[in-house]
Amino acid sequence: MKQVKPLLIRQIIHALTQLHSTAKVAANQAHATATHSESVARSKYETFGLEASYLAHGQTQRVAQLAQNIDAINALPVRYFQQADAIAVGALVIIEDTQQQLQALFISPCAGGIKVAFDCRQIEADLAIDEVMLITPASPLGAALLGKYLDEQVRVDIAGNVKLVEIIAVY
Known part of the structure; x- marks a missing residue:
C-alpha cells in the first residue's frame, strides 16, 4: 500500500x-x-x-x-490510514451499498466529483474497482463519512434520496 x-x-x-x-x-x-x-x-x-x-x-x-x-x-501530505483511524481528508475509502456495489472514494480537499482511472486491485487483489471518485468534506457523502470508522454503516441523504452504505476499507 x-x-x-x-x-x-x-x-x-x-x-x-x-x-x-x-x-x-x-x-x-x-x-x-x-x-x-x-x-x-x-x-x-x-x-x-x-x-x-x-x-x-x-x-x-x-x-x-x-x-x-x-x-x-x-x-496534500500522503497519509496511510490504519484500521483504527477515523476517516479524514486524504483517506481512500471503499464503501458498499445495499445492492453490494463497491465504490472507491478519495476524500479530497477539492475537485469533488472528478473520477480518476485507477485499478484498486493494486491495493487488494479482490477489489474489482477501476476508478476512484474524489469527494470533498462539503459534499453530503463526504460529510457523512468524515470521522467514521471501518465497518460502520452510514446513512447519506443526497437530494432527498437516502442511501445506506457500509465502510469496508480505509487506506
Whole structure:
C-alpha cells in the first residue's frame, strides 16, 4: 500500500492537469471569440460579443480553479490510514451499498466529483474497482463519512434520496 497511494495521487494530479490544459484551450478560444471584430455589436440587440465575454470570463475562472486544485493536491501530505483511524481528508475509502456495489472514494480537499482511472486491485487483489471518485468534506457523502470508522454503516441523504452504505476499507 505504501507505493499505491502516491500512485493514486499522481493519477489525480494527472487528471486535473489534463482538465486544466483543456480548460486553458477553451478559455483562449472564448477570449479570441469575444475579442474578434465579428463579435462587435452593431445594434443593442446583438449580444453575441457580450455572451462571448461572459463565457471567456467563466473559462478563465475555471482555469484558475483547476490550478488551485492541482496545488492543493500537490500540498496534500500522503497519509496511510490504519484500521483504527477515523476517516479524514486524504483517506481512500471503499464503501458498499445495499445492492453490494463497491465504490472507491478519495476524500479530497477539492475537485469533488472528478473520477480518476485507477485499478484498486493494486491495493487488494479482490477489489474489482477501476476508478476512484474524489469527494470533498462539503459534499453530503463526504460529510457523512468524515470521522467514521471501518465497518460502520452510514446513512447519506443526497437530494432527498437516502442511501445506506457500509465502510469496508480505509487506506
